[in-house]
Amino acid sequence: MPDWFKWTAPAAALVSVTSAAHAVQYLSIPQAQKLAFPSASQFVETQAGRAWKAQAGGRTLGLFVFDHVIGKHLYIDYAVALDPGGRILRVEILQYRESYGGEVRQASWLAQFVGKTSASPLAINQDIRNISGATLSSHHVTEGVKRILAAYGHGLR
Amino acid sequence: MACDSLRRARPLLGTIVEIAAAGLPERDLDAAIEAAFAAVEKVHRLMSFHDPESDVSRLNRGAASGPVSVDPWTFAVIEAATDLHRRSRGLFDVTVASALQDLGLLPRLESSFPPPSDGSATGEAVETLPGHRIRFRHAGVRIDLGGIAKGFAVDHAQQALQAHGATGGLVNAGGDLAAFGPRAMPVHIRDPREPSRLLAQVEVMNEALASSGARFDPFGSPAAMAPAVIDARTRQPARAVAGVTVRARSCMLADALTKVAMIAGEAASDLLDGFAASALLVLNTGEVRVSASWQVSRAA
Numbered sequence: 001m002p003d004w005f006k007w008t009a010p011a012a013a014l015v016s017v018t019s020a021a022h023a024v025q026y027l028s029i030p031q032a033q034k035l036a037f038p039s040a041s042q043f044v045e046t047q048a049g050r051a052w053k054a055q056a057g058g059r060t061l062g063l064f065v066f067d068h069v070i071g072k073h074l075y076i077d078y079a080v081a082l083d084p085g086g087r088i089l090r091v092e093i094l095q096y097r098e099s100y101g102g103e104v105r106q107a108s109w110l111a112q113f114v115g116k117t118s119a120s121p122l123a124i125n126q127d128i129r130n131i132s133g134a135t136l137s138s139h140h141v142t143e144g145v146k147r148i149l150a151a152y153g154h155g156l157r
Numbered sequence: 158m159a160c161d162s163l164r165r166a167r168p169l170l171g172t173i174v175e176i177a178a179a180g181l182p183e184r185d186l187d188a189a190i191e192a193a194f195a196a197v198e199k200v201h202r203l204m205s206f207h208d209p210e211s212d213v214s215r216l217n218r219g220a221a222s223g224p225v226s227v228d229p230w231t232f233a234v235i236e237a238a239t240d241l242h243r244r245s246r247g248l249f250d251v252t253v254a255s256a257l258q259d260l261g262l263l264p265r266l267e268s269s270f271p272p273p274s275d276g277s278a279t280g281e282a283v284e285t286l287p288g289h290r291i292r293f294r295h296a297g298v299r300i301d302l303g304g305i306a307k308g309f310a311v312d313h314a315q316q317a318l319q320a321h322g323a324t325g326g327l328v329n330a331g332g333d334l335a336a337f338g339p340r341a342m343p344v345h346i347r348d349p350r351e352p353s354r355l356l357a358q359v360e361v362m363n364e365a366l367a368s369s370g371a372r373f374d375p376f377g378s379p380a381a382m383a384p385a386v387i388d389a390r391t392r393q394p395a396r397a398v399a400g401v402t403v404r405a406r407s408c409m410l411a412d413a414l415t416k417v418a419m420i421a422g423e424a425a426s427d428l429l430d431g432f433a434a435s436a437l438l439v440l441n442t443g444e445v446r447v448s449a450s451w452q453v454s455r456a457a
Contacts, residue, residue, distance in 0.1 A: 071376025133347020
């Protein structure tokens with residue numbers, strides 16, 4: 001039987017895994033609107049910050065609904081595009097933010113911010129974290145999509 | 158907005174699926190990512206345990222009474238599952254769905270099903286026939302492809318990116334991931350005992366990586382819950398190790414082999430070797446063990 005080796009994290013690796021948050025901005029609201037309704041000429045806000053009618057030449061192409069789910073350690077902005085009949089065209093994650101506990105207090109972690117100013121912002125997207133591990137459920141987003149369907153899925157007049 | 162790489166995410170396969178692609182003009186990247194999501198959506202549609210119209214549901218309803226035709230993709234996953242069942246001497250088993258139901262980890266959707274199996278139904282009860290047909294040898298067999306389909310979806314999403322000409326990319330289905338291209342991707346592995354902490358970082362380049370461990374709910378408690386991997390011999394959650402990460406040439410293999418390693422722990426090393434896969438185990442004591450080839454595959 002092949003051997004297993006005891007593994008200990010090298011000191012350098014420990015520093016690199018200590019981080020307060022994992023955040024990814026995938027799309028802004030206008031970008032997501034354009035992606036969902038490429039032929040729309042305008043998006044008419046029907047509910048402030050939440051719902052927009054996608055229109056082209058006086059015709060309604062569908063509805064774009066923005067929402068978020070917030071938990072203790074996870075924050076997800078997402079959008080649902082519905083066709084005029086109230087059917088889901090697409091569900092897209094706009095932003096994802098996850099916070100980690102514990103290690104934030106470590107001095108080595110805090111050290112990485114020394115010398116950072118607004119001119120040298122922490123460019124999270126330039127070193128995007130990819131994470132593998134315990135099974136993350138998308139249950140809360142799925143529930144949110146169901147609530148949006150219940151509220152807006154009756155179709156547009 | 159001019160850029161040569163894009164990253165998108167959608168809720169699919171019961172998790173958040175993230176797809177990134179690089180090396181094309183933005184419009185072509187959009188098309189590549191769209192095609193990759195379409196592949197994931199197809200797997201979701203065909204292999205969902207929850208959707209009554211999926212191939213899996215049709216099999217669970219009818220394959221004990223006679224052969225049922227399925228999509229070539231579903232057939233390919235079941236063939237691979239059957240092969241893994243044989244090579245792992247029964248440790249990898251897609252027929253543990255009723256045990257997952259007994260534990261409340263899968264819903265009971267149907268009232269017309271025969272009562273849950275008495276344990277006689279195992280992976281050997283699934284028969285693959287010519288013409289993409291599947292038959293179950295006993296009544297009461299229920300399959301759940303959750304332990305392998307996610308990896309298969311990642312592989313097909315990656316193939317879609319490559320078919321569209323992307324020169325680099327990453328598909329991450331809630332931690333089951335594959336990366337291709339000239340750049341090594343840093344991947345952080347969660348601590349399975351405390352998923353809100355990161356345990357290690359590895360570099361992934363032209364290979365796949367998948368992890369199994371506890372389930373967790375970052376919306377409520379960050380604490381780990383019972384693992385969702387079932388030991389077919391005891392029909393109880395596998396507890397040999399706290400968590401496992403497997404690197405392999407395909408994500409389907411990596412995904413499926415994490416289930417075997419969760420059950421067998423260090424005894425899975427021969428099987429891992431046979432598939433040219435390597436693993437990192439987090440023992441219940443908190444110690445971390447890596448297989449001999451872990452560092453080698455890292456450098457590859």
